[in-house]
Amino acid sequence: MEADLLILGAGVAGVYAALAAEERGAKVLLLAKDPFPSGSTPWAQGGVAFPLDEEDLEAHLQDTLRAGRGLVDPAAARSILEEAPRHLERLRALGLAFHPDPTREGGHSRPRVRHLGGDRTGALLLEGLRARLKAPIREGWTALSLLLEGKRVAGVLALGPEGPVAVRAGAVLLATGGFGRLFPVTTNPPGATGDGLALAFQAGATLRDLEFVQFHPTALPSGALVSEACRGEGAVLLNALGERFMPRYDPAGELAPRDVVARAVFQEGLRTGGVYLDLRPIPRLEARFPTVVAQARALGLDPLREPLPVAPAAHYAMGGILTDLLGFTGVKGLFAAGEVASTGLHGANRLASNSLLEGLVMGHRAALAALEDLAFPQNPEPLPVLAAPPGILPSLREGAGRALGVVRRGEGLAAFLRFLEDLPLEERPLASRAELEAGSLLLLARLMARGALEREESRGAHFREDHPKEGKPRHTLFRKG
Ligand SMILES: Cc1cc2nc3c(=O)[nH]c(=O)nc-3n(C[C@H](O)[C@H](O)[C@H](O)COP(=O)(O)OP(=O)(O)OC[C@H]3O[C@@H](n4cnc5c(N)ncnc54)[C@H](O)[C@@H]3O)c2cc1C
Known part of the structure; x- marks a missing residue:
């Protein structure tokens, strides 16, 4: 071909x-x-x-x-x-x-x-x-x-x-x-394993700012997303006590930027035991958001009658x-x-x-x-494939969820990095799809954890509990070798 x-x-x-x-x-x-x-x-x-x-x-x-x-x-x-x-x-x-x-x-x-x-x-x-x-x-x-x-x-x-x-x-x-599949709870499809980033890294390209992963504030327990547009059209967030809490976190309320809403949902969930999204204020809910209604019903929930349990997801x-x-x-x-x-x-x-x-x-x-710049060299050779055993994925994801989630801490990141260094990441002439995906996710976990540990500040989607203030803006760059 x-x-x-x-x-x-x-x-x-x-x-x-x-x-x-x-x-x-x-x-x-x-x-x-x-x-x-x-x-x-x-x-x-x-x-x-x-x-x-x-x-x-x-x-x-x-x-x-x-x-x-x-x-x-x-x-x-x-x-x-x-x-x-x-x-x-x-x-x-x-x-x-x-x-x-x-x-x-x-x-x-x-x-x-x-x-x-x-x-x-x-x-x-x-x-x-x-x-x-x-x-x-x-x-x-x-x-x-x-x-x-x-x-x-x-x-x-x-x-x-x-x-x-x-x-x-x-x-x-x-x-x-x-590469949302690095996380245990994600809105992303199963194939979102960051293969392209690993391929480019192997070829000498630069990867940038990997520590910034956006968490969607309102995913259902299955990881299915409840669109932000629902909040744009009137849905409100409630904690387990039934209180509307977003106005306490941001004057824009439910329409604050995603990182602000995701952290508020995370914190109110910890504080009160759960967070719910009430879609009932939306006029003609079923016609406007048919997918959301169907996804909720698939979990046995009825958004026309009750607020839906939600949590942040990568x-x-x-x-x-x-x-x-x-x-x-x-x-x-x-x-x-x-x-x-x-x-x-x-x-x-x-x-x-x-x-x-x-x-x-x-x-x-x-x-x-x-x-504009096509060329057809005579004898190109494949670069080595980055591969890891697919069996590492459950513990990799669990660790990523804990260390690289909505709220991060230096000790957690350092411990996760030590754990990652012990996992086998090999360069091989060939690999199965599952081995490639595990290898890509392991590489990205290592780079991301390093970026998150070195970024001793909180900015946008990256929140460090031990460094809650924003520092000087700078990018994180990753290159092989
Ligand atoms: C649930 C959800 C809702 C979203 N809602 C919105 C929204 O409303 N508005 C918005 O702007 N953004 C939204 N986003 C984000 C947006 O959908 C994505 O960022 C965007 O679709 C990505 O498009 P893409 O073409 O880059 O990659 P994708 O659409 O993810 O496609 C990746 C393709 O690469 C293929 N692939 C991967 N690895 C390999 C490999 N090794 N070899 C060969 N093929 C490979 C996959 O099979 C797939 O075909 C949403 C994301 C999610 C998950």
Whole structure:
């Protein structure tokens, strides 16, 4: 198999990138390890944040900067937000009928989040994009490592239905999503194991700010998410005593930034024994949030009659592979877009619904940039695969939940790091999918714990009980060797 552009991952970033490359006449190969629809994209409920107009662009930028607590790159954020309206038009031209009235979500000063099919935005967006794609999505293909010749990436070693295959390409775009599966309670799908970050790390790319993982404040006991848009439309948080507590934590109440709400939910849960989300104030609840209602009913709960038990769950990786504003990783032939990347848009805390937007804008840009610099070296060789025994995962997750959760402490992080150093992480010529995933998660746990321990401050999604104040803004960078 050979292609001009090899795209790994069929979420919003990968599929939108493939469309852009096909429009330029390129030969595209799109591999995904799970059957379509895969990744976090089809699970996205709330919507996509698009600035409403020129004036709102400034307000959207300010909201993004405020949420990101000093670590958003203002130039990157401005550039992505400026391009957003063009993509809304393009999506509409492709037949995606966003609801005419935008919704307001936490951290946004105005209603500017566009949704499809009530709370089915991600699923309908992805299906709508896929329907316009000419190339098939090849499912059941797991990228194990990158092929390299000299210092240039020239394809991947992938595990296909019939075994390992070296797939050559003029450029590779990583669109493999995040790593929420490091945590015991997460809103992320089973494939969110951070493989793309491990592949890029092995090839010499820089990873940035991995310690910033956003915890969604309101997940059901199953990990299913209750969209922030519910709070935007009137749902209130109650503690086990039946008290509405958010106004005590933040003047914006239930619509405070996610990190503030997640910590408040965590603390009120500890203090009173539980936290509940009351959806009954939402008019026409079942029509507006059909997925949420169905997910609650699947657990035997009835949101039309009773408040739902909720808790914070690992949700979104703000950090990722450092890229420029064209999705270039600094390693020749290697690009990254979507949740796997760190462009500087999210800083220490992502503003709700900015991630699908980033996947669209950066997927499109990265595809075009990659096509500008294709090369086909003769004899690329696969890099070693990072692998670990899948049996480590239960204790790895339990430890991550304790040490790297909503509230962190230095001793807990140091102890977790010592535990991680004793777990076997090997470089091998080949591995199974399960071994690759365990290896990726172990690598990320080590880097993240180191970043969280060294960051002796509290900022955005990173809260250190032993260092509760914000220090000087700085990034954490991780490189192999
Ligand atoms: C429950 C939930 C709700 C959300 N709601 C919203 C929302 O309302 N608005 C918003 O903006 N954001 C939301 N987010 C975040 C957003 O959905 C994600 O950040 C975004 O969809 C990520 O898109 P992506 O294309 O980068 O990756 P993903 O959609 O996660 O896709 C990753 C792809 O990579 C593939 N893959 C992974 N590893 C490999 C490998 N080794 N080899 C081959 N393929 C691989 C997967 O199979 C998948 O196809 C939500 C997230 C969750 C979990």
